[in-house]
Amino acid sequence: MxxxxxxxxxxxxxxxxxxxxxxxxxxxxxxxxxxxxxxxxDAVFVGNYMGGSLANQEILGAIVANDLGLGPIPTAKLxxxxxxxxxxxxxxxxxxxxxxxxxxLVVGVEKMKHAPTATVTQFxxxxxxxxxxxxxxxxxxxxxxxVVANRYFHETGANKxxxxxxxxxxxxxxxxxxxxQFQKPATLEEIMNARMITDPLxxxxxxxxxxxxxxxxxxxxxxDIKIVASAQASGPxxxxxxxxxxxxxxxxxxxxxxxxKAGVGPEDIDVVEIHDCxxxxxxxxxxxxxxxxxxxxxxxxxxxxTRVNGEKPVNTSGGLLxxxxxxxxxxxxxxxxxxLQLRGHAPNQLEKRPRLALAQNLGGTxxxxxxxxxxxx
Amino acid sequence: MKIxxxxxxxxxxxxxxxxxxxxxxxxxxxxxxEGTVYSFTVIHIAPAEYAHLAPYTxxxxxxxxxxxxxxxxxxxxxxxxxxxxxxxxxxxxxxYQKVRTA
Numbered sequence: 001m002x003x004x005x006x007x008x009x010x011x012x013x014x015x016x017x018x019x020x021x022x023x024x025x026x027x028x029x030x031x032x033x034x035x036x037x038x039x040x041x042d043a044v045f046v047g048n049y050m051g052g053s054l055a056n057q058e059i060l061g062a063i064v065a066n067d068l069g070l071g072p073i074p075t076a077k078l079x080x081x082x083x084x085x086x087x088x089x090x091x092x093x094x095x096x097x098x099x100x101x102x103x104x105l106v107v108g109v110e111k112m113k114h115a116p117t118a119t120v121t122q123f124x125x126x127x128x129x130x131x132x133x134x135x136x137x138x139x140x141x142x143x144x145x146x147v148v149a150n151r152y153f154h155e156t157g158a159n160k161x162x163x164x165x166x167x168x169x170x171x172x173x174x175x176x177x178x179x180x181q182f183q184k185p186a187t188l189e190e191i192m193n194a195r196m197i198t199d200p201l202x203x204x205x206x207x208x209x210x211x212x213x214x215x216x217x218x219x220x221x222x223x224d225i226k227i228v229a230s231a232q233a234s235g236p237x238x239x240x241x242x243x244x245x246x247x248x249x250x251x252x253x254x255x256x257x258x259x260x261k262a263g264v265g266p267e268d269i270d271v272v273e274i275h276d277c278x279x280x281x282x283x284x285x286x287x288x289x290x291x292x293x294x295x296x297x298x299x300x301x302x303x304x305x306t307r308v309n310g311e312k313p314v315n316t317s318g319g320l321l322x323x324x325x326x327x328x329x330x331x332x333x334x335x336x337x338x339x340l341q342l343r344g345h346a347p348n349q350l351e352k353r354p355r356l357a358l359a360q361n362l363g364g365t366x367x368x369x370x371x372x373x374x375x376x377x
Numbered sequence: 378m379k380i381x382x383x384x385x386x387x388x389x390x391x392x393x394x395x396x397x398x399x400x401x402x403x404x405x406x407x408x409x410x411e412g413t414v415y416s417f418t419v420i421h422i423a424p425a426e427y428a429h430l431a432p433y434t435x436x437x438x439x440x441x442x443x444x445x446x447x448x449x450x451x452x453x454x455x456x457x458x459x460x461x462x463x464x465x466x467x468x469x470x471x472x473y474q475k476v477r478t479a
Binding site: 108117118119121122125132133134135136137138140142143146147149150151154195196197198199200201226238239240241242243375 | 386388389390394415416417418419420421422423424425427428430435436437445446447448449450452457459469470471
């Protein structure tokens with residue numbers, strides 16, 4: 001059995017001041033459902049991370065089913081930190097592959113902008129093990145990737161300018177994406193000199209706080225896009241337990257499994273959306289997914305290989321860094337950009353229309369990774 | 378400092394089962410509270426509960442005589458390779474400092 005993508009939708013990412021979590025979720029869901037009206041939805045999977053803690057709203061799946069008149073169908077919310085959206089997609093796919101459902105709606109959503117940064121940082125920390133000495137040391141998410149970056153610089157010829165070039169690439173891509181959070185151009189100098197968040201990571205190296213939602217309708221009925229692989233892996237929940245600090249094994253393993261399932265290799269992938277929660281994360285991910293040799297991702301950045309129409313275009317949407325990162329929506333938004341690329345009308349559409357696209361969604365400091373490969377039929 | 382070991386993997390974190398042999402992790406031994414800075418960051422933007430301490434350094438310390446690493450807070454600036462030692466254990470936090478040479 002094969003699972004196909006029938007429709008994708010996405011709200012504008014950024015500060016959706018007048019929209020509630022529910023509004024965002026229903027807007028994206030309705031748009032995806034309207035595009036797939038001939039399908040009867042059998043189940044809903046919602047990707048969301050902190051609806052309960054930050055927006056005081058749970059039962060998201062039941063709200064979708066009720067307000068959109070889907071009937072008494074089963075629904076569930078999936079949580080896997082920043083990989084919540086990717087995990088929701090995967091559960092939708094597995095639900096269809098099991099034979100239980102013919103068609104499902106997957107929606108990812110987060111509402112974050114209304115809360116102060118310190119509060120959001122505190123809640124995001126719940127995606128690290130909160131019973132350990134790392135929490136008490138005051139380690140944060142950007143802190144983890146700051147520690148990784150300093151070691152990466154120590155072991156390679158890379159420096160802060162390589163992370164800045166990567167961040168600039170994603171910002172330039174976002175300028176062409178009308179739904180992206182950041183549409184103001186930035187310069188390399190501005191990125192290099194921006195306010196420090198967790199040394200050596202500055203403001204532009206860190207994904208922003210974002211409101212937004214994205215939705216996808218999947219079905220076993222054929223369409224123009226099929227899902228040729230869905231894979232997921234787990235990794236360490238603590239920095240001090242990493243066997244190799246410069247490796248995110250969950251990304252590597254989920255990538256390897258996805259390539260195996262699809263019967264393809266990294267060299268076959270035409271366009272990629274990677275989980276660049278931090279510039280450093282994209283650097284490690286392009287190595288772990290086999291696009292470039294280990295500890296040589298920075299050379300690929302230097303040579304512009306991951307730019308639009310480069311050898312391996314990464315984050316043509318602007319990525320989390322500049323499209324924005326409404327946590328539970330991110331994994332689903334990756335599908336949105338890739339489906340548009342495969343259909344030939346994406347922001348930053350590649351000159352040669354792609355056939356194979358890969359999405360990689362990360363949760364925690366490498367605790368979860370989900371990889372999907374999509375193919376234009 | 379106590380570290381736990383099974384199948385060649387050493388960790389300061391006490392886990393239940395070993396992911397290699399699936400047996401209960403039983404080996405433990407004491408190692409010195411000192412080591413070298415493996416890497417670090419300076420946290421300028423902290424979570425609400427640590428905002429009053431910012432900026433502060435969080436370092437990953439390679440413990441002496443072990444392959445295990447330990448996440449600590451340090452109140453001074455450090456570089457990779459700096460020798461460090463335990464200053465005090467406070468509220469569940471390993472607070473480290475640079476080793477002073479006489």
